[in-house]
Amino acid sequence: MEQRKLLLQAEKISHHYGEFIALQDVDLPVAPGEFVSVVGPNGAGKTTLVNVLTGLHQPTKGKVYFGGKDIAGLNAVDLATRGLARTFQLMSVFLDLTVRETISVAACSYLNMRWNGFGKLFGQPKVHEIVTRTANAFGLSPWLDTPAKSLPHGRRKLLDVASAFALHPKVILLDEPTAGVSTADKHVVMETVLTAAKSMGIEAILLVEHDMDLVSRYSSRIIAMQAGKKIADLPRDEFFANKEIVSIVVGKGTH
Amino acid sequence: MNLSLGAQTVQAATAALGRPGISMLNKALLACAVVTLLAAPQILNQFYMTLLISFFAYAVILLGFNLLFGYGGLLSFGHALFVAIGAYAAAAISAKTGIASFELMLGVAVAAVLLVSIPIAILASRYTGIFFGMLTLSFGMLFYSFLNKFYNITGGDSGMRVPRPSLLGMELSQFDKIAFLAGPFYYYCLALALLFAWVMWRIVRSPYGIHLMASRDNPVKAMYLGVKVRPVRAIAFTVSAVYAAVGGVILGVNTGLADPGLAYWTHSGHLVFMVVLGGYQEFLGPVVGAVVFILLQDVLSSATQYWRFFLGVVLAILVIALPGGIFGAIRIGIHKLKSRGAR
Numbered sequence: 001m002e003q004r005k006l007l008l009q010a011e012k013i014s015h016h017y018g019e020f021i022a023l024q025d026v027d028l029p030v031a032p033g034e035f036v037s038v039v040g041p042n043g044a045g046k047t048t049l050v051n052v053l054t055g056l057h058q059p060t061k062g063k064v065y066f067g068g069k070d071i072a073g074l075n076a077v078d079l080a081t082r083g084l085a086r087t088f089q090l091m092s093v094f095l096d097l098t099v100r101e102t103i104s105v106a107a108c109s110y111l112n113m114r115w116n117g118f119g120k121l122f123g124q125p126k127v128h129e130i131v132t133r134t135a136n137a138f139g140l141s142p143w144l145d146t147p148a149k150s151l152p153h154g155r156r157k158l159l160d161v162a163s164a165f166a167l168h169p170k171v172i173l174l175d176e177p178t179a180g181v182s183t184a185d186k187h188v189v190m191e192t193v194l195t196a197a198k199s200m201g202i203e204a205i206l207l208v209e210h211d212m213d214l215v216s217r218y219s220s221r222i223i224a225m226q227a228g229k230k231i232a233d234l235p236r237d238e239f240f241a242n243k244e245i246v247s248i249v250v251g252k253g254t255h
Numbered sequence: 256m257n258l259s260l261g262a263q264t265v266q267a268a269t270a271a272l273g274r275p276g277i278s279m280l281n282k283a284l285l286a287c288a289v290v291t292l293l294a295a296p297q298i299l300n301q302f303y304m305t306l307l308i309s310f311f312a313y314a315v316i317l318l319g320f321n322l323l324f325g326y327g328g329l330l331s332f333g334h335a336l337f338v339a340i341g342a343y344a345a346a347a348i349s350a351k352t353g354i355a356s357f358e359l360m361l362g363v364a365v366a367a368v369l370l371v372s373i374p375i376a377i378l379a380s381r382y383t384g385i386f387f388g389m390l391t392l393s394f395g396m397l398f399y400s401f402l403n404k405f406y407n408i409t410g411g412d413s414g415m416r417v418p419r420p421s422l423l424g425m426e427l428s429q430f431d432k433i434a435f436l437a438g439p440f441y442y443y444c445l446a447l448a449l450l451f452a453w454v455m456w457r458i459v460r461s462p463y464g465i466h467l468m469a470s471r472d473n474p475v476k477a478m479y480l481g482v483k484v485r486p487v488r489a490i491a492f493t494v495s496a497v498y499a500a501v502g503g504v505i506l507g508v509n510t511g512l513a514d515p516g517l518a519y520w521t522h523s524g525h526l527v528f529m530v531v532l533g534g535y536q537e538f539l540g541p542v543v544g545a546v547v548f549i550l551l552q553d554v555l556s557s558a559t560q561y562w563r564f565f566l567g568v569v570l571a572i573l574v575i576a577l578p579g580g581i582f583g584a585i586r587i588g589i590h591k592l593k594s595r596g597a598r
Contacts, residue, residue, distance in 0.1 A: 054479070080481040088479075094472035097465075105469045108462040109481025117463035117490075118454075124462070163480055 006031050006065070007171050007204050008053065008084070013062030015045075015052050022048040024228045025062070030171060032203040037215045039208075039249050040225035046208045047089060049225070050175050053206075054086045055079045067170070081109060085169035087161050089176045089208075095149040099140050099159055102148060103131045106166035130166055137196035138162040154185045161193055165200055172197070173206045178214065190214055212250055216240060224249050280589065284539060292445055296437055304437035305509055310549050311448040312505035313529065317541035318455045319498020320526050325535035326459055327491040328471030329379075332388045332523050333395025337496040339402065339518035340368045341503020346415035346513040357420035357443070357508065364500045372496035373489075380488040383474075395523055402515040414514040417507040436509065444505050451498060456538065458494065467491055528570060534580025543581050 008030040015023040023045045030036055038046050051057045053064055055076050064071045066084050074082075094102050104121060107130040108114050121127060135141045138158045148156055161177055177193060178186040197205060209215050215222060222239040224232040232245045240246060295307060316338055323329050344367040345360035352359075379390050402409045409415060419435060421427065422443050430438055458464055469477040470484045477484055507513045516522065525548070533544020551569065555562035577584050 076475075076478040077481055077483050080479055086479055088476065092473060092476040094469050094476065096472055097468060101465055101468070104462075105465055105477065105482060106480040108466060113462045114466050114481070114483065114487075115463060117461045118457050119461055120457070121460055121462050121465055127462070160476075163476075167481060 007067065008206070009065045010049075010053060010059075011063045011065070013049075013052055013059040013064060015048050015057055016060045021228050023052065023059075026225075026228075026230045027233075028053075028223065028230070030204050030206055033220075035205045035207065035218055035220045036223060037207045037209055037219035037221070038223045038225060039210070039212070039215055040231075041249065043227070044225040045228040046225055047175060048228075050086060050173050050206075050208055054084060054173060080167055080169075081112075083168070083170035084173070085164040085167045085171070086173040087164050087175060087177055089179050091156060091160060091180065093148040093156055093160050093163070096147055098145050098147050099135060099151070100131055100144045102159055102163050103134050103166045106163050107131060107134075110167050134162050134166045134196075134200070137165070137199050138192055154181055154189065157181055157189060158192060161189075162196070165196055165202070168200065170203045171206065172202055172204075173208070175208045176210065177207070178209070178211060186211060186214060187217075190218055194218065212246075280586065284543075289449070296441055301433050301437040304441050306549055306553060308436060308441055308444050308509045309506060310546050311444040312502040312509065313526075313545035313549065314448050314502075314542045315451045315505070316499045316502030317526060317529055317533075317545050318452055319495035319502075321530055321535055321538075321541045322455065322458065322467070322498075323491050323495040324527075324530060325540070326464065326471065327467050327488060329383060329488060329491070330388050330527065331379075331391040331492075331495075332520065332527070333391035333393070334495070334499055334526050335518050335520070335522035336391075336395040336398045337368050337372060337499035338503035338506065338522065338526075339398065339513070339515070340364065340371060341500030342417065342507030342513035342517055343402070343409065343415060343503075344368070344500070345420075345504045345507045346417045349418050349420070350415065355418040355420040356424070357422050357504075358424075360417075360420055360504050360508070361501060364504045365497055368496050368500035369493065372493050376489040376492035376496070379492060380485045392520060392523070395518060395520055399515060399518040399520070402518055409515070412515055414512050417511055417513055419511070420508060440508065447501070447505070451501065452542070455498070459538065463487070463490070528566070530580075531570070532573060532580055534582030534584075536579060537582040537586075540580055540582040547581060 006029050008028070010026060010028040012025045012027060013023060014021065014025055026049060028049070038049060040046055048057070052059050055071060055074050055078070058072065066079065066082065071079060094105070097105070100122070104127050107127045108121070110130065111124075111126055113119070113124065131144070135144055138161070140155065140159060140162060143151055143155060148159055151159060157177065157180070161174065164172060174193070178189050181189055207215070207219065216236065219236050221233070221235055223230060224239070224245050226248055231248065232239065232242065234242065292307070296304060320331070320334055323331055341364040344364040348359060348363040349355045375391075375394055379387055382390055403412055405411075419432060422439055427435055427439055466477070466482045466487050469480065469482050470487050474484045503517065506517070529544040529548045530541045531544070532548055533542065534540030551566065552562065555565050559565070573580065579586065
């Protein structure tokens with residue numbers, strides 16, 4: 001019964017790169033309304049976890065369920081259209097496309113008009129509506145006709161997230177959305193993302209993050225990883241009360 | 256806040272380079288060009304009409320080619336294969352049925368090119384970059400060998416005759432060969448080129464078009480935004496092959512011959528040259544490239560037997576000094592004029 005309520009669930013997933021075990025027997029349940037952060041030192045397997053959850057890699061062992069269904073064999077496109085979206089650790093935008101065009105890429109997928117090769121993209125009222133709403137939610141409206149390569153750095157990062165939001169996903173996986181963003185701007189980015197998530201009806205967020213300040217401020221639950229294994233899965237306050245775990249996570253080699 | 260800084264500066268900086276300006280430039284050029292082309296048969300010597308018809312053919316071929324290259328980021332080195340299929344299909348259907356109808360030639364050419372290009376598209380869309388280029392090159396050379404060696408079917412190195420066709424069922428026997436090309440056929444091809452250009456314009460501005468451009472700029476990100484990258488590329492490949500075949504039919508009728516040289520890799524190289532010459536980042540860039548290339552080739556080859564040398568020099572200059580091609584240079588020029596005017 002409980003399984004039904006979970007949006008995303010990984011059951012004992014492992015992933016090997018040849019001999020190297022990047023991920024070992026990790027369980028990860030995400031329920032609606034949760035903001036789950038995944039933390040851990042470099043090389044703990046956080047990004048591998050996101051890659052397995054979003055179909056970029058198939059798990060070597062174990063299963064991933066999304067909305068109660070096994071996602072084995074589904075690729076990134078299938079998952080994106082079923083409501084599981086992600087953003088990337090490194091800046092990932094379409095440099096030559098404008099903000100309007102970038103958001104409409106996702107809008108066309110969501111509206112399933114990807115094979116319409118003759119209609120005018122910006123003549124579609126539904127595309128226009130999604131573009132306007134998403135750009136507003138992320139404060140990108142003044143830049144609608146600016147190519148991504150000409151955007152200020154922080155805005156470009158927001159565009160990366162905004163385009164994923166335009167898919168109207170149920171769950172979004174954010175892989176270090178504030179990597180490379182100045183300390184002063186990190187909270188602006190996170191606040192914007194959270195407000196947008198609320199206004200666009202996103203049910204759960206999974207965040208991979210180094211910055212413990214952000215993690216403690218926004219998460220409802222925290223998962224700690226080390227050397228491919230899950231070492232803690234606790235509500236926020238209990239997590240920060242556990243000095244041992246916190247010292248592993250923020251300890252040597254993280255800064 | 257850093258984030259909110261610079262909105263206006265960025266907008267001001269990009270406004271001049273933004274898309275509305277480009278389409279205005281395209282529109283203005285297009286209007287001038289169409290008027291000139293409509294009047295051309297009244298003004299110009301008949302010899303130039305066959306040059307212009309081959310320009311229409313290359314305009315269609317290159318608009319298709321640039322869907323793949325400029326919009327899809329996939330550089331094909333074997334695209335002449337599909338041009339040759341168009342010309343040979345026109346020759347073959349006329350020889351088989353004894354009916355020389357331009358519409359029939361076009362129909363058969365499109366059917367033939369779909370048959371050949373769809374399997375290649377499915378295979379080639381798995382690759383990008385140099386692997387895609389080499390794969391398309393190898394298919395082009397395979398077909399060239401086939402044309403050369405299977406003498407009984409293809410006429411070998413002497414090629415196949417493409418008869419003068421009827422247009423829309425009209426024999427037009429009151430015109431002699433030259434007058435036919437310079438008159439009715441010229442206008443027919445002009446209309447065909449405009450029609451195909453308009454369809455291509457709609458394709459690149461459509462939801463499909465934006466998915467193609469997303470696949471070019473960042474395929475992994477595109478997949479996570481629900482873009483079916485491989486099918487999107489395969490469709491671009493097939494559409495561009497159809498455009499090439501239509502251009503091939505026009506070339507065949509214009510010269511009266513389907514020649515194996517059409518499929519040779521140097522012809523594919525010419526297609527790449529024309530697109531780079533005109534500027535692949537602009538919708539009409541390849542068309543400008545086609546007209547300049549054809550004129551340049553005509554002038555140079557009548558002046559010197561070493562015309563390829565001079566084409567090579569032009570290409571070197573382009574790559575070094577004008578990577579945006581002729582169209583890119585025009586855009587930079589207009590940008591400079593505007594900013595001087597602003598001061």
